[in-house]
Amino acid sequence: MGSNGTRIALLAAAVVAAVALFVVLSSGGDDEPSTTSASTTSTTTQSEPPKEKEPKEKPKPKPEPEVPTVEVKDGQPVGGVQELEFEAGGEIEFNVTSNTDMEFHFHGYDVEQGVSAGGTTTFKMPADIEGVFELEEHDLGTLLAEITVSPN
Amino acid sequence: MAPGPRRRRLHAAAAAALAGVGTAALAFPAAAGAHAALVGKQDLPIPEWLFAWGASLVLIVSFVALSIAWREPRFEEDRWRAVSGGLSAVLLSRVTQVVAGAFSVFLLGVVVYSGLKGTESPDRNFALTFVFSTFWLGLVGVSALFGDVFRALNPWRAIARAVAGLFTLVARQSPPPPLRYPERLGRWPAVLGIAGFAWFELVYALSGFQAVGLTPHSVAIATLVYSGITFVGMSLFGIDKWCERGEAFSVYFNMFSRISPLEVRDGRLGTRGWLRGTTGWATVPGSVALVLLVIGVTAFDGASEGLLKDPIASLSTAIDKRGALDAVRISNTVYMAVAVAAVAAVFWAGIAGMHTVRDRAGQHSTRELAHKFAHSFIPISLAYLVAHYFSFFVFLEQAQFTYLLSDPLGDGSDLFGTAGSGIDYGLLSSNLVWYVQVGSLVAGHVLALVLGHDRALSIYGDARSAARSQYWMLAMMVGFTTLGLFLLSVSNA
Numbered sequence: 001m002g003s004n005g006t007r008i009a010l011l012a013a014a015v016v017a018a019v020a021l022f023v024v025l026s027s028g029g030d031d032e033p034s035t036t037s038a039s040t041t042s043t044t045t046q047s048e049p050p051k052e053k054e055p056k057e058k059p060k061p062k063p064e065p066e067v068p069t070v071e072v073k074d075g076q077p078v079g080g081v082q083e084l085e086f087e088a089g090g091e092i093e094f095n096v097t098s099n100t101d102m103e104f105h106f107h108g109y110d111v112e113q114g115v116s117a118g119g120t121t122t123f124k125m126p127a128d129i130e131g132v133f134e135l136e137e138h139d140l141g142t143l144l145a146e147i148t149v150s151p152n
Numbered sequence: 153m154a155p156g157p158r159r160r161r162l163h164a165a166a167a168a169a170l171a172g173v174g175t176a177a178l179a180f181p182a183a184a185g186a187h188a189a190l191v192g193k194q195d196l197p198i199p200e201w202l203f204a205w206g207a208s209l210v211l212i213v214s215f216v217a218l219s220i221a222w223r224e225p226r227f228e229e230d231r232w233r234a235v236s237g238g239l240s241a242v243l244l245s246r247v248t249q250v251v252a253g254a255f256s257v258f259l260l261g262v263v264v265y266s267g268l269k270g271t272e273s274p275d276r277n278f279a280l281t282f283v284f285s286t287f288w289l290g291l292v293g294v295s296a297l298f299g300d301v302f303r304a305l306n307p308w309r310a311i312a313r314a315v316a317g318l319f320t321l322v323a324r325q326s327p328p329p330p331l332r333y334p335e336r337l338g339r340w341p342a343v344l345g346i347a348g349f350a351w352f353e354l355v356y357a358l359s360g361f362q363a364v365g366l367t368p369h370s371v372a373i374a375t376l377v378y379s380g381i382t383f384v385g386m387s388l389f390g391i392d393k394w395c396e397r398g399e400a401f402s403v404y405f406n407m408f409s410r411i412s413p414l415e416v417r418d419g420r421l422g423t424r425g426w427l428r429g430t431t432g433w434a435t436v437p438g439s440v441a442l443v444l445l446v447i448g449v450t451a452f453d454g455a456s457e458g459l460l461k462d463p464i465a466s467l468s469t470a471i472d473k474r475g476a477l478d479a480v481r482i483s484n485t486v487y488m489a490v491a492v493a494a495v496a497a498v499f500w501a502g503i504a505g506m507h508t509v510r511d512r513a514g515q516h517s518t519r520e521l522a523h524k525f526a527h528s529f530i531p532i533s534l535a536y537l538v539a540h541y542f543s544f545f546v547f548l549e550q551a552q553f554t555y556l557l558s559d560p561l562g563d564g565s566d567l568f569g570t571a572g573s574g575i576d577y578g579l580l581s582s583n584l585v586w587y588v589q590v591g592s593l594v595a596g597h598v599l600a601l602v603l604g605h606d607r608a609l610s611i612y613g614d615a616r617s618a619a620r621s622q623y624w625m626l627a628m629m630v631g632f633t634t635l636g637l638f639l640l641s642v643s644n645a
Contacts, residue, residue: 013215088582107192108577130582131193150196151582 067122070145072098075137082145086127087152093124096135096144103138106147112138190275190284191547193577197458198586198641206590206637210597214626217601218619225610227603230428232417240421253310260307260375262560267372271562275551277368278560283375284353285548289541295405296534299414302405303395308382309402312391330390333397338437341385343445345378345400350449354456355484358477397436407433407442407530427531430603434526443526444499446533447632448492454540454639460487495632499529502628509612509621516611524611525625528603532632535596539589539636543580550575589640597633601626 071078086092096104096115103114106123108131115121123135127149135145198206234240242248259282267279274280291302303309319327352374357366378400385394395402409415410429415422433439456464464483472479500518503525507518516524554573558566565571604625608618 110192110574129193129577131196131577133193148196 067093067095069095069097069120070135072096072100072102072137072144074100075102075140075142077142077144081143083148084145085148085150088127088130088149089152090127091124092127092147092149093122094145094147095120095122104144105136105138106133107136108133114138190281190551191544192275192575193547194457195543195585195640196582198589198637200641202586202590203637203641206594207634209590209594210630210633210637213594213598214601214630217598217605218622218626221605221615221619223609223615225606227425227428227431227606228610230424230431232415232422232424234417234420234422243421244416244419249304252304253307253313256305256307257310260379264372264375266560267368267370267375269561270368272367272369273562274366274368276555276559276562278556279368279371279375280366281548281552281556283371285545286552288349288353289537289545290549291401291405292408292534292537295409296411298409299412299416300406300409302402302409303416306395306399306402308379308386308399309391309395312383312386316391330393331388333389333393336437337397338439339397339403339442340438341398342400342403343438343441345398346404346442347445347449349400350445351485351488354449354453355481355488358480358484403442404446408534410527410530411534427599427603430527430530431607432527433530434523440499440522440526441496443529443533444496445492447529447536448495449488450533450536450540451495451635451639452488452491454636455491456484456487458642459639460491463487498628498631502624505624505627506621509617509624521611524607525604528600528607528625529632531596531599531603532629532636533596535592535633536636538592538596539640542588542592543585546580547575547577550579590637593633593636597629600629604629 068082068084070082070084084094092109096113097118097120098115099117101114101116103112104121104123105112108129109125111123111125113121113123130149130151133147133149134143135147136143263279263282266277270277270279291305294301316327356370382394382399385398388394389398396406397403410433411427412429413423413426415424415429434443452460464480464487467486468479468483471482500522503518503522506521506525507516551574554570554575558568558571560567601622605618605622608621608625609615612618612621
């Protein structure tokens with residue numbers, strides 16, 4: 001294509017588009033960090049609404065992070081597949097209870113632990129791999145929880 | 153050219169088109185198959201700030217590309233030149249061919265044997281990781297870098313050639329001439345084959361709520377069935393003709409090999425410019441379908457974990473309340489078809505728009521235009537594959553070359569002393585994965601623009617009409633690239 005005028009116009013359009021896009025998207029994404037950092041303590045009963053910023057921080061006057069628990073009844077996770085979040089560099093810690101004898105497999109970190117009927121087992125380890133990992137029942141592979149470890 | 157009201161109108165039209173495609177991309181739905189069974193870790197979604205940067209970069213790059221575009225086609229001539237004798241002679245010698253062929257037949261045998269006789273645990277059996285990662289993904293990368301190596305490593309071709317050679321030796325006459333391949337079919341048999349493979353991997357292989365759909369056994373059976381089909385095709389239409397048109401993997405890997413600067417021609421190895429091999433690729437029927445299919449199924453795979461997860465789940469419960477595996481498969485089949493159709497619709501809309509720009513030699517039909525520009529989507533399809541499967545591939549190849557190599561059947565043997573090693577999931581940080589994902593999508597986008605603009609110059613003659621036609625291409629490509637970024641940013645939500 002031709003004249004300098006056109007070139008300048010196109011370059012200007014590029015810059016404008018970039019700035020506009022960035023402003024639009026970054027205003028929506030600003031609070032992302034606070035969402036992630038607040039994660040370790042989040043209770044595990046519901047899949048939390050991902051993008052709400054304000055509500056996230058207020059209902060959390062609890063001083064000590066309580067250890068989330070995945071409750072398994074008759075081989076199925078109570079309340080559906082649980083979502084747990086931890087930060088890389090910190091600790092992963094959660095309990096699993098079951099009313100039947102069960103073996104669990106925590107993928108990626110590759111830890112296997114079992115529990116006898118009515119008992120509790122605690123998974124505890126340094127959060128040194130980032131990603132999303134599945135906690136499954138060992139034999140059938142029933143998905144019980146998804147554990148997210150995000151970079152800090 | 154005279155900047156004026158007319159040009160301003162065009163800019164406005166282009167901007168509107170961009171916005172339209174962008175919105176379409178956001179409405180796109182998402183799913184995952186064999187992958188979950190093989191790798192114990194999924195990537196974190198791309199964070200919003202990086203998505204914003206990636207998308208901005210795509211727009212900036214696009215407008216900059218338009219502003220500095222060249223005026224004469226540069227890629228149409230591939231300028232292939234033979235490399236000097238020695239290397240070519242060694243690489244293409246009969247001995248090398250026999251060794252490579254034997255090696256590939258051996259690997260085919262290992263896949264079938266370990267699938268049938270090995271452990272049923274998917275991640276402990278050689279068959280699955282080899283087929284879905286080393287072969288299906290690895291050869292894409294190798295082809296794009298080093299050319300069409302699968303021609304030498306094609307076990308079916310090697311077997312068929314050996315059989316034909318034996319026949320000649322025993323019967324003292326050459327095998328009967330093959331049927332004439334119906335040229336109207338083009339690459340369509342291969343398109344069906346690739347669609348079938350993708351369906352097998354992403355739909356049939358799904359881990360259901362309770363059941364694992366994919367077993368090493370089913371992979372072995374599928375391999376045998378496909379081998380049978382391939383031998384029938386080869387004996388009907390000739391070995392090389394079937395490899396060019398019907399043998400799905402030959403056609404698939406050949407498409408990516410067009411990016412590479414290396415090509416064997418008339419029995420000699422030669423070099424050409426990067427990407428130049430793509431320009432003559434899409435002249436055959438079925439080519440447009442193939443490149444769009446690759447983009448469509450990859451998008452589906454990404455989307456099924458995030459964007460499409462809920463729609464797929466609700467459709468399958470609507471079909472069967474207990475969520476039986478068959479219902480899940482039907483639902484995924486529907487959405488895979490929807491994903492491919494959506495990608496095709498965006499493509500045809502862009503082509504139809506381009507059709508409104510008058511070209512020098514009368515008017516090309518939209519169908520002709522589609523074939524003229526399809527090759528520029530090869531880099532985008534490659535970028536989709538890299539972005540979606542890079543980390544998956546890195547993890548699985550660690551398994552491939554450690555415990556799967558030493559213990560292919562998963563029965564506790566340790567052939568090379570590496571059975572005890574495993575996958576180090578800490579190898580790739582999230583940041584590295586994200587940068588590779590965004591980087592590959594942006595790079596694919598740039599290469600696609602380059603090829604599109606170059607082809608437009610040769611069709612439209614003058615740079616001005618070429619540029620006008622390319623607003624449509626640009627809109628379409630920005631749509632695909634943004635979609636790719638978007639899918640990565642919402643996965644496993």
